[in-house]
Amino acid sequence: MFTDATFEQFQETIEGLTDLSTGTVTLVTTTLVLSAALAYRQLCGKTDHGKIPPHIPSSIPFLGQAVSFGTSPIEFLLAAYEKYGPVFSFTMVGKTFTYLVGSDASSLMFNSKNEHLNAEDVYSRLVTPVFGKGVAYDVPNPIFMEQKKMLKTGLSISHFKNHVSIIEHETRDYFERWGSEGKNNIFEALSELIILTASHALHGKEIRACLDEHVAQLYADLDGGFTPLAWLLPGWLPFPSFRKRDRAHIEVKTIFRQAIQKRRADPNPDDDMLQTLIESTYKSGRKLTDDEITGMLIGLLLAGQHTSSTTSSWLAFFLAKDKDLQVHHQNAIPRLQALSCMSNGNIRPTSAGK
Template structure:
């Protein structure tokens, strides 16, 4: 009892002390001096702790946070400004972690083709991906298992599957944009439309008709909850007691159960004639005889859904914005369709679209200028030297590649910042080095010295590229058949770098007029 009385008296005297104006100004000035001392010590610490062989470090004022604010406002400017000061390789601190960015073609090659013994993708991405995708797949398993999972996925992406997908994607696009149809046209929310359409087409084709049927209600909401848990904050903190974390974990369980129920029903009814990805993931076995279970298949399906959604929907949005900016390209695209198909009423097909060079180049140019992924990470697990320098990147740092730096470099692309799909008619993309098979099919030399790498390179290279092209080509071709489009008075939107996948600053509206 006596202790409680003493405590209350102590608190009362502290409150009286704090509310006295003379004491308050004393406390404030002590606080300011304290902060100043911490900032000075941080600066001194940065200078004393310099490892002579470590790459140069970007100085910062706020301990722990480091350069996080400058970086997240505009990472491209942050890289460009510091590249002028420190060269292609430098380290910056963010939220208590050190990132060594490696720019230029050599930087890309260094990160994408780094050895498994030196760096780990799993260590970089796991806190973000495992709670969303689930256990046992992608970055929640040894790398050799991921390579085999990529092989299972590639088997489900055959040309025959793509032939079946194109009419389905065309139909989904027509059905979706019927809602925009009126005689005079109007203004549409392009980003929202592309987000909804891409998830509809991916679920109709890859995920299977059962999932597509649920897309308008339950699955769409679950996808949003998973997506809210797939933000930069989740990369730094695997779990926090925030509503978005609870919703993410809940959505993961429900989504897995939905896939599992579809698999169970297919098994119960002996369904084997489906061409979708879900079917091709069933009954797979790893080389060492370990079965790839139905739960693994559910988790990998969630991973594919997440990997392909924002990447493709932002690319479709930017592509149509750039077409609206350059209306002559829309006319050329329609002329190309007529040339290849004979008429704009002929349905699109996988084989016919292979002959539509401009269409292909519109997507390639969009991905050069507006890649959705601008930073690729690996965690250093054994100190590594950057070739041609004395820089040794210490264990524990993350190495980062940012292929957009070469993609918008005048050294490789004339008028690099302008959207010009025709430039690709005179560029031959060389895949350097000998072919390598990491376990999911041959890729040329890791291909990492090509300045244009929106799909990455090396063992972690994207396996969704062909599907993404098929999906984007079909959506864009169908859209320009249905509507003419132009930019609103706001012009081209800026880029929002605060998201996991860089997207246009919202809202993104577009003017459209139905074609006769």
């Protein structure tokens, strides 16, 4: 008989294989999703066996290379590359994964058409429980392309200019709470800060006003849904991370719907991403539903958060360990501000140098 404790123990065992570091977890999740997997099999389904990539054998049924890959993903892939070349396959948890290593090999996937690769089959199980039904990889590709265009419309130059003051305000408020000295986790801090700035700039003031510690935890629970477990196993299984993800999804959507209704009732709405989505229509003339808008807003926030927080953290680490580099950039700020003032207002100077 399977109990909650059984599923929790199984989740900890599987996810513990890849819980070596934040960077390794990110690498494993990303490589799982970006591997050709089902896509490459579909593309090569009609070819003869002589053209099928070499398959790494395993004596363990079903699990295959899950343990070897999970414990040392980088070493595993490097060894496979050395032995089998830039294209190779292996089995994990009943699925065949094909890796295309390097620009020449990976061009097969990145230059192929969606009808051949069918990204929905690869991504849907991972992202639909987080973003929700009716958006992204839960819909046919032409509809997803229309949704992307709507988001692109909201990411305009005029909106970006308005974001500068928002980012500056959120950043100052956040770091003022730190005081003049002490210790903190820069990666966690920048992740929190990016959530605050992205929520304010991309979601609007109504949703930003709702962002407290509880909502921040809901975001974290949603983000916790992006795991290898979610990609490999059915979403209805009662794993703790699945339950947290699903509860957070329901609650976040409720908060977002209330904010959308408040915005619809505003006679003088802000010109921002939220308003862009409210006013957007498909080619058919149909407007986005509130449920579609909430799903797109969740996706917009979480899709870029990892890249931004990781890149920002690396920048901070490099600055922190190099005093000369800190001085160089501090001295450069007044000069850049002067150049900004000479550009007829095309670049808005901030007071970051103070």
